[in-house]
Amino acid sequence: MKIVGISACPTGIAHTYMAAEKLEKTAKSLGYTIKIETQGVKVENILSTEEIQQAEVVILAVDKEVQTDRFAGKKVKRVSTARAIREPEKVIQEAIDGVEVTTIAQAEHASNESGKKAGIYNHFMNGVNYMLPLVIAGGILIAFSFAFGINAADPSDPSYNQIAEVLSTIGGNTAFALMVPALAAGIATSVAGRPGFAAGLVAGTMAASGGSGFLGGMVGGLLAGYATDYLANKVTVAKSFAALYQLIIVPLISVAVTGFAMFYFIDKPISYVLDALTNWLNGLGSTSGVVFGLLIGIMMAADMGGPINKSISTFSIGLMSAGVNAPIAACMAAGMTPPLGIALASILFKQKFTQEERTSAQSCWVLGLSYITEGAIPFAVADPLRVIPSLMAGSATAAAISMGVGVTSLAPHGGIWILPIPNVLNNPLMYVVAIVSGTVVTALMLGFLKKSRTEMEHQPTDEGKLI
Known part of the structure; x- marks a missing residue:
């Protein structure tokens, strides 16, 4: 079985590559040949005409419009990047079984596939x-x-x-x-x-x-x-x-x-x-600011780069044009703590993570400090009922502290790396306190909620999957 596809998210950063990686690893573990073209910040792993012709199934893990003319005559399974990350095996099986697939008869607009227009x-x-x-x-x-x-x-x-x-x-x-x-x-x-x-x-x-x-x-x-x-x-x-x-x-x-x-x-x-x-x-007092911060934090960690996260971060970016710079600072603090909290928890509570998870968590230090919330997604996918509430608690803590003390940022991105730039943050000390507090809360919640998994490390697993 030969599979080809495309992965693409609106910002072209984390979800694009994570979806491709999940599909490729899962397909290979099932014995299939697969190649996914990633249309991220640049187009990579480009599919050739010959590869498309030889493929029996096409999977589009996309959250934006992509050109599909070259797949004319092929069976196409279209899903979101989030679903490809969360259920790669099920997506592949549905594509093979013809569940909710569309055969592209001629050149057509991507948004018209399956008879649906983009929302x-x-x-x-x-x-x-x-x-x-x-x-x-x-x-x-x-x-x-x-x-x-x-x-x-x-x-x-x-x-x-x-x-x-x-x-x-x-x-x-x-x-x-x-x-x-x-x-x-x-x-x-x-x-x-x-x-x-x-x-x-x-x-x-x-x-x-x-x-x-x-x-x-x-x-x-x-x-x-x-x-x-x-x-x-x-x-x-x-x-x-x-x-x-x-x-x-x-x-x-x-x-x-x-x-x-x-x-x-x-x-x-x-x-x-x-x-x-x-x-x-601008007139929010500390109490109202804390409440608004809690809401920002919960939304930022609810889906880690998905629609809810994008909604509040886009809203906060828009407020910068009106001179309101506190919400974006809270967004950054809340967006940094999920990966950082997971990284810290993997050190403090080693018995709650498999060896593979602990190795993966090391990259969360850099991702978290760089304000790339999506680094937490693999862990949330593996254990959503315990991980997501933990992430939301930590992000809410970080954003509430940030809003409560009135931290503002003149930069919309950059994570911890904007700290050395003078005058960008009005209160860099409390910004760090907010991030550290959220990280600790996330780690402690994970330590409390997650079950011990040390005994599962030696059990066979599918490649690329977290037990």
């Missing part, structure tokens, strides 16, 4: 995928500019430094300014394909300049996408007029409709909501 969540995640590089690069460049002094980018300030000004211009005035337009354009493109890009870009730019920010960009991106999709893909025109229609009429009407809707119906109401939300968040 709103997928559209939002596509927008986040467009936005994230700008957020990360822009935020860290801004953070570097503050290393020269909090006002070093201002030519009128005594601490002025030209390098700081350039870093601030690139990161804040340019990359961060493109954050909302990229979000809206990505959403619109996910809905309507390439024709939706222009209207989505207009919607996002109007949202950024008009005050409705990321919320307005999300709504405007959907509007631009569906309006363009209707015009470009649903309206039938004479073939002799089609080229002119797609080139001129579609962008003209979609941009105009989106722009008018943003100006009269979307931007101002959402601006009021965002302003109210911003004022409320």
